[in-house]
Amino acid sequence: MSKVLTAVAGRRSYSRVSVDAPSHAELLPLVEAAARVADHGALRPWRLIELRGAARERLGEALVAASGKKGERDPGMAAKPLRAELLIAVVASRQRSSKVPKWEQDATAAGVAHMLSLLLADAGWGVFWRTGPLTRATTVRKMHKLADTEELLGWLYVGGVPANAKAGKRLKIDPEKFLSAL
Ligand SMILES: Cc1cc2nc3c(=O)[nH]c(=O)nc-3n(C[C@H](O)[C@H](O)[C@H](O)COP(=O)(O)O)c2cc1C
Incomplete structure (x- = not known):
């Protein structure tokens, strides 16, 4: 099996991670490599935001x-971003283009996040891509300082793989069911 096939086939998410996290400098080469996803018109319609420490709060x-509304709020939401030391917000940053529609640009942004998840996993980090019904709420948009042309695609929660992590069930698919011909 090729190294890439082994890495992709073996990838899994870690819902719980330890307090270790890759540094900004460690992230840079991974982000550079993840940017090699197919990108119609090389518009780079994405950006990533590191949230650490108080930014998570x-x-x-x-x-x-x-x-x-006031009085009906869920205080439990405050702890959600504290489940990892590093959250990487994935932002679809749509560029003006007469040739490349929004959905194609979003496909590239999602591709970068998948690729980065894989590269982080390959580097030994635990990753979990999370969203939720409040991902696109106004307060959340504002907190990330998004432009009107941008949308959040969620956060990669990144940390160390816990020493006691169980092997985890890997759901297999039957590729015949997903690959047809016309
Ligand atoms: C865009 C996106 C958003 C996701 N949001 C959540 C989420 O909020 N909560 C959750 O439990 N899983 C979410 N998932 C799924 C997990 O990241 C993960 O893929 C899933 O738990 C299956 O684990 P596996 O990747 O090891 O197969 C999301 C996946 C994607 C691609």
């Missing part, structure tokens, strides 16, 4: 504020 506050 500010995201928690934004989630609480988005969770309901």
Whole structure:
């Protein structure tokens, strides 16, 4: 099996991660490589935002504020972003183009996130891509300082693979069912 096939076939998500996290400098070469996804017109219609420390707490506050009217808010949302030391917000950053529609640009942004997840996993980190019903709430948008042309695609929660992590069930597919011909 090729190294790439082994890495892709063996990838799994880690819902719980330890407090270790890759540094900004460690992330850079992975982001550079992830940017090699197919990108119609090379528009680079994406960007990533690192949330560490207090930034995660500010995201928690934004989630609480988005969770309901005053008096009906869910304080439990505050702890959600604290499940990893590093969250990487994945932003679809749509560029003006007469040739490349939004959905194609979003496909590239999602591709970068998948590729980065895989590269992080290959480097030994635990990763979990999370969203939720409040991902596109106004308070959450504002907290990330998104432009009107941008949308959040969720966050990669990144940390160390816990020493006691179980092997985890890998759901297999029957490729015959997913690959047909006309
Ligand atoms: C865009 C996107 C958003 C996701 N959001 C969540 C989420 O909010 N909660 C969740 O439990 N899983 C979410 N998932 C799925 C997990 O990241 C993960 O893929 C799933 O738990 C299966 O584990 P596996 O990747 O090891 O097969 C999301 C996946 C994607 C691609």
